[in-house]
Amino acid sequence: MTQTTLLPSEPDLALPAAKPPAPRPITRIGPKPRWQLVDLRELWAARELLFQLARRDVSVRFKQTIFGFAWAVVPAVSTMLVFTVFLGRLGKLGEGDPLYPLFVLGGTLPWAFFSSAVAAAGNSLLNNQGLVTKVYFPRLILPLAAFGTPAVDLAIGCGLLFALMAWYGVVPTAGLVLLPLAAAVLALAAAGVGILLSALIVAQRDFRFLLGLGLQLWMFATPCIYLKPETFSDDTRALLPLNPAYGPILAFRQSILGGPIDAYALGVSALVSVLLLFVGLLYFRRTERSFADVI
Amino acid sequence: MRPAIRVENLSKCYRIGGKKRPGRNFTEVVGDTARSAWSKVRRLADSSAAEVGTEEFWALKDVSFEVPDGEVVGIIGRNGAGKSTLLKILSRIVEPTSGGAEIHGRLGSLLEVGTGFNPELTGSENIYLNGSILGMKKREIDAKFDEIVAFSEVEQFLDTPVKRYSSGMYVRLAFAVAAHLEPEVLIVDEVLAVGDAGFQQKCLNKIQSFAGAGGTVCFVSHNPIITSRYCTRGVLLESGRIVCTGAIDKVLDAYQVSSKKISTLESNSSGSRIGIIRAVWIGKSCGSKCDKMDIDEDVLIKITVQVVEPINSARVGIAVNNTLGERSFVCATYLSDYQINKLVGSSEVSLRFRLPMLVPGQYTIDVGVMDDMNHMLQHVTPVASFQIEDYKNRLLTVEDQPRVFGHVIVPATWEISRA
Numbered sequence: 001m002t003q004t005t006l007l008p009s010e011p012d013l014a015l016p017a018a019k020p021p022a023p024r025p026i027t028r029i030g031p032k033p034r035w036q037l038v039d040l041r042e043l044w045a046a047r048e049l050l051f052q053l054a055r056r057d058v059s060v061r062f063k064q065t066i067f068g069f070a071w072a073v074v075p076a077v078s079t080m081l082v083f084t085v086f087l088g089r090l091g092k093l094g095e096g097d098p099l100y101p102l103f104v105l106g107g108t109l110p111w112a113f114f115s116s117a118v119a120a121a122g123n124s125l126l127n128n129q130g131l132v133t134k135v136y137f138p139r140l141i142l143p144l145a146a147f148g149t150p151a152v153d154l155a156i157g158c159g160l161l162f163a164l165m166a167w168y169g170v171v172p173t174a175g176l177v178l179l180p181l182a183a184a185v186l187a188l189a190a191a192g193v194g195i196l197l198s199a200l201i202v203a204q205r206d207f208r209f210l211l212g213l214g215l216q217l218w219m220f221a222t223p224c225i226y227l228k229p230e231t232f233s234d235d236t237r238a239l240l241p242l243n244p245a246y247g248p249i250l251a252f253r254q255s256i257l258g259g260p261i262d263a264y265a266l267g268v269s270a271l272v273s274v275l276l277l278f279v280g281l282l283y284f285r286r287t288e289r290s291f292a293d294v295i
Numbered sequence: 296m297r298p299a300i301r302v303e304n305l306s307k308c309y310r311i312g313g314k315k316r317p318g319r320n321f322t323e324v325v326g327d328t329a330r331s332a333w334s335k336v337r338r339l340a341d342s343s344a345a346e347v348g349t350e351e352f353w354a355l356k357d358v359s360f361e362v363p364d365g366e367v368v369g370i371i372g373r374n375g376a377g378k379s380t381l382l383k384i385l386s387r388i389v390e391p392t393s394g395g396a397e398i399h400g401r402l403g404s405l406l407e408v409g410t411g412f413n414p415e416l417t418g419s420e421n422i423y424l425n426g427s428i429l430g431m432k433k434r435e436i437d438a439k440f441d442e443i444v445a446f447s448e449v450e451q452f453l454d455t456p457v458k459r460y461s462s463g464m465y466v467r468l469a470f471a472v473a474a475h476l477e478p479e480v481l482i483v484d485e486v487l488a489v490g491d492a493g494f495q496q497k498c499l500n501k502i503q504s505f506a507g508a509g510g511t512v513c514f515v516s517h518n519p520i521i522t523s524r525y526c527t528r529g530v531l532l533e534s535g536r537i538v539c540t541g542a543i544d545k546v547l548d549a550y551q552v553s554s555k556k557i558s559t560l561e562s563n564s565s566g567s568r569i570g571i572i573r574a575v576w577i578g579k580s581c582g583s584k585c586d587k588m589d590i591d592e593d594v595l596i597k598i599t600v601q602v603v604e605p606i607n608s609a610r611v612g613i614a615v616n617n618t619l620g621e622r623s624f625v626c627a628t629y630l631s632d633y634q635i636n637k638l639v640g641s642s643e644v645s646l647r648f649r650l651p652m653l654v655p656g657q658y659t660i661d662v663g664v665m666d667d668m669n670h671m672l673q674h675v676t677p678v679a680s681f682q683i684e685d686y687k688n689r690l691l692t693v694e695d696q697p698r699v700f701g702h703v704i705v706p707a708t709w710e711i712s713r714a
Contacts, residue, residue: 024479027402029387030395052427060415063456134410135428136387203339287339289390292383293309 036285042138050141053128054148057120061149072153073160076112080105083226093227099257102168105161106253107225110183113154114190114245115215120146121194122211125202125291133292140284143198147187154183161256173258182251185270189244192276199284202295218243224250229262241268244276297399298361299480299511300368300385304394305358307380307535310349354380355535357394362528367502367512369526369543371519371550376532378515382406385482385513400511403430403478409469414458418449418468421457425472439475447471467494474501481505482513499525519547520619547618548657551680566663566673573641574599575662575678580647586681590652590704597645598662606638608667613646616659616677623653623702652704655683 062068083104087093094100121143125132128142165172200207219225222245229237229250241247247262247269254261355377362368370378383389385396386404411428412421422443426436436443444450447468449460457465483502503525506512516522522529522543529546531539539549564572578584580593588594596613612627626648628635635644659677666672686704 024400025402027387027398028395029384029391029398031390031393048433049427052424056413056416056420056424059420060413063415128411131411131428133388134406135404137428137430200339204335292389 032289035282038140038281038285039138043140046138046141049137050145053141053145057145057149058152069156072156075116076105076109076153076157077160079108079112083108087226099168099170102161102164102170102257103228103253104226105164106256107249109154109157109161110186110249110252111219111222111225111245112157113150113183114186114249115219116153117147117150117187117190118194118197119211119215120149121190122197122201123208124194125198125295126205126208129295132295139288139291140195140281143191143195143284146194147191150190151187165256170257172256175255175258175261178251178255178261182248182255182266185266185273186245186248186252188277189248189269189273192244192273192278192280194280195277195284196280199280199287199291202291203287218245222246222249224253237265241265242272244269244273297364299364299366299400300362300396300398300513302361302381302385302394302396303359305355305381305384305391305396306353306393307355307377307384307389308392309352309354311352353535355384355391355532358532358535358537359394360530360537360540362511362513364511365506365509366528367506367514367526368528368530369522369546370513370515370530370532371517371522371546372532374517375534377535378532379484380535381532382482382484382513382515398480400479401477402480402482403476404482405429405473405476406482406484408466408473412457412465412469415456417456418447418453418460419444421468422472425469426475429473429476431476435477443471443475446474463494470494470498474498478510480511480513484515519550520621523547523619544618544656551618551657551659551677563677564673564675566671568602568672570673571600571602571664572598572662572673572675572678573601575660575675577660577679577681586679588650588681588683590650590655590683590686592650592683593647594650595645595647596660597643599641599643600638600664601641602638606664606666606672607636609635609638609672610665610667610669611635611644612663612665614661614663614676615653616661617653617702618656618658621702623658624651650683652706653683654700654702654704655685657682 062071065071080101084094084101088097088100088104094103097103124142124146125139131137131142132139162172197207197211201211222243223232223240224246232240241264247265247267250262251266358377358381370381372378380389382404383406384391385398386402386406388404388406409425411425413424416424419440422440423433423436427433444453447464447470449464449468452460452464457468460468481502499521502512502514506525514522514526516526526543528541529539529543529550530537531546531550539546574597576584576595576597576599577586578595579588580595582595598611598613600609600611610627610629612625612629614625615623617623626646657680659680661674661676662678663674664672
């Protein structure tokens, strides 16, 4: 070991100790163990940064627009209109159901949250390249902060949904208290996928294109958005919740429009989501060390 | 006393793409592509796995040093010496391949001004955003908000999106936030000091006052003048290894010497006819080769020039530069009564002069040959170096000679009389 000291070794000066040395934080730098889970304390210490980044995303989005926050509900509403016209009217799925538009919006709204959260979290590291290569903070903050905008959009969308319910004269049931639970499971699912993707995209941009394509297909693979669960066979209904978006989206609508909550679907989807999040976090932490080098 | 920064055997290895073999046939191209795609997929799982066709490049190798509390240490070295990599490792942005470092005290790192500034957000929104990115708590930003605004001199535009700012205002606001970060150990890149000269001065003064208040600074710089003025210690890096550490003047001298050593006549040359200067000899006027001079030494310099086509009325000159890279003096034929009528074939141009009592230290020499229109034919910088020994054993004990004593020593006649 070649240790070079900048100061020539000199005897300690006989100065009286003016003050006891205050405990100073010590930063240790070195190769980290290969597998580790989240450092919650560090993450908690950076919560203000998380908030600031989320706030930045929300407030920047509608600057210099005329319609401002109205744009927040456009994806969900436009999908709703497409489904209502093409599936409901032309495809005759909504026959005999005057509430079909409401039914569809109850599905497209949480789906819009899920897909934009996955996309935003997945691209978060790449979009904040300048931060990743210039300053240190727990990298997990970036995909987490990406949830700010979709969450605000969801809240605005819910306002629209309630207005629409009032218009149709639908009174919410007691099931409404489960709405936050459904949203939380959905966020969990999106976090698992988004965090995993963000780390993959840093290394290989191919995953960006897969992300866009995958989300389109995923919507059709989540049939509860546009079909009534009664139309599926029991076997199908047992397997569908393996899609982590299925259970919470189903529960989301059921909590708003009434009807028994499918606890099985929500539970299975929640389990899959937790598993996904675990894998995502593990992979993220594993590759985190090289983000600034490979991005 | 415990050092503020301790770096031990720090190494960082990058894998860089190797050269593709030319003249591969179709099957080889397909095979190589497939192998490299597969190795990329494998690297998703294990980022340390080697990719096909890459070579190892050690940006840093076994770097160890310590920085005592309250010192300003300058990391110097040529481009690619590993300065930025070292800074990024100390800032925890990239992880070392092996070895480690310990930093005692709250760490603040500024590798660029305005990291994370968003052009759409207003000035005050960016203060909060940038502050938290640099690691400040909202409470701290609240408390220092007025100070930051006053320092930045953009009070009027706080509610304007920063994309409407002039670049000067933008930089001032960005630096104002950074300047109010209160770490105990500060890691700074020189590029930080941007903007006009006055503002640059303000930035550097801020760094100096931070150090004066007991903070430890680690400072990367390409500029020997700034380094010598603001740093107390230096670390000289060359190709990822430490060449020299210690008092800043000693390290700057070593930097000058090392730039000379690596250089050859060709690689240090610019001009339209590189190759005409074949050799440069420096010594005492008695004819002994020497690179240690007395303060008023008589110097002899011999320049061997070889030309293929004759050059009419060529002009030859030398320039002497100090450790800071500042020019001390020049000698040139066109400044004297001597004229070279024609340079033909191989010839030796020699000049003698008495040194003008320069402040002791390390000096480098440039040599240039020009045509009669003052077009540079070849300019070698630096071509050689020499050292001026101490003056009456009085100066070398003082650090920072060029800054303290200026460029030349003037032996004055002193007297005192009753007035």
